[in-house]
Amino acid sequence: MKQNFLDVAILTEDRYVHVSQPDWYVGNILREEGLLAQHLTARGLSCRRISWADPTFDWSSVRVCVFRSTWDYFERFREFSAWMERIATVTRFINSAELIRWNWNKKYLLELNHQGIPIPKTILFSQGEKPALRENMKQQGWQQAIFKPVISGAGRHTYLLQENQIESLEPRLHQLLETEDFLLQEFLSGILEVGEISLIVIDGEYTHAVRKIGKPGDFRVHDDHGGSVHPYQATPEEKAWAEKIVQACPEIPLYARVDLVRDQLDNLKLMELELIEPELFFRFHEPAAEKLAIHIYQKIQQCHWSP
Numbered sequence: 001m002k003q004n005f006l007d008v009a010i011l012t013e014d015r016y017v018h019v020s021q022p023d024w025y026v027g028n029i030l031r032e033e034g035l036l037a038q039h040l041t042a043r044g045l046s047c048r049r050i051s052w053a054d055p056t057f058d059w060s061s062v063r064v065c066v067f068r069s070t071w072d073y074f075e076r077f078r079e080f081s082a083w084m085e086r087i088a089t090v091t092r093f094i095n096s097a098e099l100i101r102w103n104w105n106k107k108y109l110l111e112l113n114h115q116g117i118p119i120p121k122t123i124l125f126s127q128g129e130k131p132a133l134r135e136n137m138k139q140q141g142w143q144q145a146i147f148k149p150v151i152s153g154a155g156r157h158t159y160l161l162q163e164n165q166i167e168s169l170e171p172r173l174h175q176l177l178e179t180e181d182f183l184l185q186e187f188l189s190g191i192l193e194v195g196e197i198s199l200i201v202i203d204g205e206y207t208h209a210v211r212k213i214g215k216p217g218d219f220r221v222h223d224d225h226g227g228s229v230h231p232y233q234a235t236p237e238e239k240a241w242a243e244k245i246v247q248a249c250p251e252i253p254l255y256a257r258v259d260l261v262r263d264q265l266d267n268l269k270l271m272e273l274e275l276i277e278p279e280l281f282f283r284f285h286e287p288a289a290e291k292l293a294i295h296i297y298q299k300i301q302q303c304h305w306s307p
Contacts, residue, residue: 005307006062008040008047008296009091011277012069017051029069032282032289036068039293045300052083060090063305066296067093067100070277074104074153092305094296095253095275102250103275106150106183112270115248119270120263121186124150130174134166136184144187147173149180153277160187188269190262196271199234199242200280200288201256203295206242208285209234231284241268249273254295255280 010033019026033049040047050057052070059065065087073080081104088097095103102108113119121140125131137145148158157176159169161184176182195213199206211232234242242258249256257278259271282289299305 004061005046006048007045007064007300009057009059009062009065010037010047010049011052011065011067012049013072014051014053015072016069017049017054028279028283032280033068035282035286035289036066036293039290040296043293043297045293045297052080059087061307062091063300063307064092064094064296067095067277071154073277074149074151074156077104077151091307092303094299095255096251099249099251099253100276103273104151106148106152106272107181108273109183109270112245112248112273117245117248117270118267120146120188120261123184125177125182125184127177127179127181129177131177131184133161133170133173133184134163137161137163137166140186142186144189146185146187147182148185149176149182151180188261188263190264191271194262197232197234197238197260198278198281199238199258199260200285201242201246201253201258202288202291203254204243204246204252206234206239207288207291208281209238210281210284229281229284238268245270245273249275254299255292 012029012033016026016029019030022030037047037049052073053076070080084097084100093100107124109119109122110124113122123136123140133147137143143163145161146158147161149156152158159173161169173182192214195211197209197211199209201207209232211230212227213230214227238260241260245258246253246256253275255275257274257280259274260268261271263269280288280292
């Protein structure tokens with residue numbers, strides 16, 4: 001039976017649906033997705049938070065699906081990618097399916113680097129390789145490096161390699177390489193000292209920024225790993241840089257988060273360009289949620305999308 005018509009599905013995952021007593025972490029999710037829903041509703045659009053993995057939902061009954069807190073997609077990647085291919089035939093995605101396919105593999109960083117976007121120095125290892133990590137780091141002149149999967153998030157299988165740990169970690173890292181591709185990336189110590197700057201860009205224009213700082217002794221800045229998030233006033237250089245990076249995408253995303261760090265010479269480097277399900281920190285700047293809702297509304301109207 002066809003379900004009631006729905007304008008916008010705000011995509012989340014099973015863990016964040018029907019939460020009776022949310023902790024601070026889930027509370028932030030509900031608050032930010034609630035802000036987006038509030039501004040969509042104010043423009044006459046019906047919307048509902050739905051888990052992407054809900055087996056009972058009729059996806060052909062919704063105009064557009066907006067990815068928000070699908071934070072298990074990289075842990076269930078085969079299932080998620082198959083779901084996306086199937087659902088893309090009956091509805092539309094924001095950001096687009098084409099852009100998401102491009103962004104879910106961190107090899108996009110190398111593509112952007114070829115277009116002149118500076119990133120930390122990076123080596124790609126393909127599935128099945130057994131690289132001599134110490135030799136690779138020595139050749140690059142690195143004393144520390146980050147080892148992470150090309151498809152990942154929230155610090156999954158991500159390691160900080162230091163000279164005195166390489167031999168002890170190498171068997172584990174070779175084991176991980178048996179099943180997926182990985183990047184070995186220069187570690188920029190500035191992330192420990194001043195953190196990572198996340199700039200939010202809606203429809204190609206900067207809206208706001210935050211600074212993410214890891215807990216003492218941890219290189220990961222994610223708040224679910226003990227990091228903290230703070231409002232941040234981006235410089236004109238940082239704003240322009242974020243917009244430039246978004247312009248370099250295969251198409252202009254409706255929303256993006258540009259994560260930047262500075263190297264030892266104070267030069268900006270792109271750490272990640274998040275186009276799938278980035279936290280957009282609307283709680284620090286609600287007008288950005290309204291701006292995204294306006295652009296979603298305009299997209300639906302201009303394209304005459306209907307189930």
